[in-house]
Amino acid sequence: MVVRKPPITTREYWAPGHAACAGCGCATALKLATKAFSEAMEEKYGDPNAFAIAQATGCMEVVSAVFPYTAWKVPWVHVAFENAAAAASGIEAAWKKKGLKGKILAIGGDGGTADIGLQALSGMLERRHNVVYLMYDNEAYMNTGIQRSSSTPYGAWTTTSPPGKYSIGEDKPKKWVALIAAAHQIPYVATASIGNPFDFVRKMKKAAKVDGPAFVQVHCTCPTGWKSPLEKGVEIARLAIETGVWPLFEIENGDFHNIKIQSPGGGAKVKREGGKVVAIEFKKPIEEYLKLQGRFKHLFKQPEAIDQLREQIKAMWKVLGVEVTLPKPEE
Amino acid sequence: MAESPFKADIERVQKEYSEKMTPGAIAYIPGSSVINKTGSWRVFMPEFYRDKCVRCYLCYIYCPEPAIYLDEENYPVFDYDYCKGCGICANECPTDAIVMVRETK
Numbered sequence: 001m002v003v004r005k006p007p008i009t010t011r012e013y014w015a016p017g018h019a020a021c022a023g024c025g026c027a028t029a030l031k032l033a034t035k036a037f038s039e040a041m042e043e044k045y046g047d048p049n050a051f052a053i054a055q056a057t058g059c060m061e062v063v064s065a066v067f068p069y070t071a072w073k074v075p076w077v078h079v080a081f082e083n084a085a086a087a088a089s090g091i092e093a094a095w096k097k098k099g100l101k102g103k104i105l106a107i108g109g110d111g112g113t114a115d116i117g118l119q120a121l122s123g124m125l126e127r128r129h130n131v132v133y134l135m136y137d138n139e140a141y142m143n144t145g146i147q148r149s150s151s152t153p154y155g156a157w158t159t160t161s162p163p164g165k166y167s168i169g170e171d172k173p174k175k176w177v178a179l180i181a182a183a184h185q186i187p188y189v190a191t192a193s194i195g196n197p198f199d200f201v202r203k204m205k206k207a208a209k210v211d212g213p214a215f216v217q218v219h220c221t222c223p224t225g226w227k228s229p230l231e232k233g234v235e236i237a238r239l240a241i242e243t244g245v246w247p248l249f250e251i252e253n254g255d256f257h258n259i260k261i262q263s264p265g266g267g268a269k270v271k272r273e274g275g276k277v278v279a280i281e282f283k284k285p286i287e288e289y290l291k292l293q294g295r296f297k298h299l300f301k302q303p304e305a306i307d308q309l310r311e312q313i314k315a316m317w318k319v320l321g322v323e324v325t326l327p328k329p330e331e
Numbered sequence: 332m333a334e335s336p337f338k339a340d341i342e343r344v345q346k347e348y349s350e351k352m353t354p355g356a357i358a359y360i361p362g363s364s365v366i367n368k369t370g371s372w373r374v375f376m377p378e379f380y381r382d383k384c385v386r387c388y389l390c391y392i393y394c395p396e397p398a399i400y401l402d403e404e405n406y407p408v409f410d411y412d413y414c415k416g417c418g419i420c421a422n423e424c425p426t427d428a429i430v431m432v433r434e435t436k
Binding site: 025027064 | 336337340344348353356358360361362363364365366367368369372373386388391392393394395396397398400401404405410412413415416417418419421422423431
């Protein structure tokens with residue numbers, strides 16, 4: 001039997017013993033992100049350790065740095081909720097002045113990026129700092145007890161958007177920070193998911209090698225906040241791609257007319273015109289993604305809310321220039 | 332049997348760690364969280380069948396801890412000191428070489 005080499009470096013930058021819940025998708029994302037980053041730094045500068053991390057408050061900060069211990073094996077600084085991007089800009093400027101080679105990774109959750117840290121992020125992207133911003137999107141403030149963030153999808157249960165007689169849960173559409181970042185016309189913006197780790201690693205490496213700012217938004221499952229089974233974490237993330245809930249795309253230099261869209265898989269038919277994806281016909285209904293999660297359980301009593309969610313997903317894909325057909329489940 | 336990539340970290344934190352407060356609350360030993368043996372959280376434990384393994388590395392890639400490392404022949408080795416028993420490895424294994432069984436103490 002021919003044995004392939006491991007597809008990713010075996011150097012570890014994220015140590016075990018951290019306090020993340022069992023089955024945490026975000027922990028997987030950070031483990032892969034640091035490995036991809038070190039591979040990219042080795043290829044670009046010849047030094048796999050030529051990076052540092054500034055991280056906003058959030059789940060992954062709280063679980064990885066329980067004083068006096070740390071799970072990180074790279075220089076790492078914890079900053080407040082709103083200024084991961086600002087701190088990373090400062091580190092980058094200092095490295096430039098000192099003539100150090102390498103790249104800075106800024107990490108924030110969806111609350112620390114989409115809500116609280118948005119203006120620091122915008123400033124960093126606009127000043128063209130040589131920083132990669134990684135947003136791990138678990139779609140609510142999981143660290144403080146599952147409150148809604150602006151990245152929470154339509155219809156989801158959270159403690160501050162409880163469904164009931166007069167409410168269907170979260171009643172506003174999800175905010176796509178990747179599109180906001182792309183509007184800054186920065187060199188590289190991408191969305192990724194832990195449901196497709198090879199794609200995520202490729203995008204992280206590309207982001208790390210770009211000269212100038214880059215932004216990656218990665219979809220991570222949270223078994224605690226999504227009320228999903230522990231072992232299904234990766235499966236749910238993969239279903240999000242296959243049902244069309246989570247698009248995988250890359251935007252370079254803010255060119256919205258040439259968005260690269262990755263094939264979602266799961267039997268979906270992709271129609272291309274001149275190398276560009278113009279239409280996708282999904283084969284799996286979004287119900288397959290929703291039914292695995294307790295946070296969407298109430299939607300099955302209100303089918304019109306699921307139809308509303310379908311319309312919102314179509315509108316999101318339309319922004320990317322793709323007409324999608326989302327099937328309904330067979331009766 | 333392969334050695335854990337974190338063996339040096341475990342030895343260092345056992346030797347150097349002290350209760351003294353550091354200036355600026357700096358955690359000065361990288362990867363010192365290895366002192367927390369999170370394996371005690373586990374309810375189900377993964378059981379590995381080496382003969383079924385095709386070395387696709389999916390368990391190694393997905394493990395959030397990481398409690399899976401590779402031995403000399405690139406087979407996965409499970410680190411039961413840290414495995415929290417989430418079962419993602421068993422769920423994603425394409426050949427069912429990993430099976431979750433109830434932990435017995």
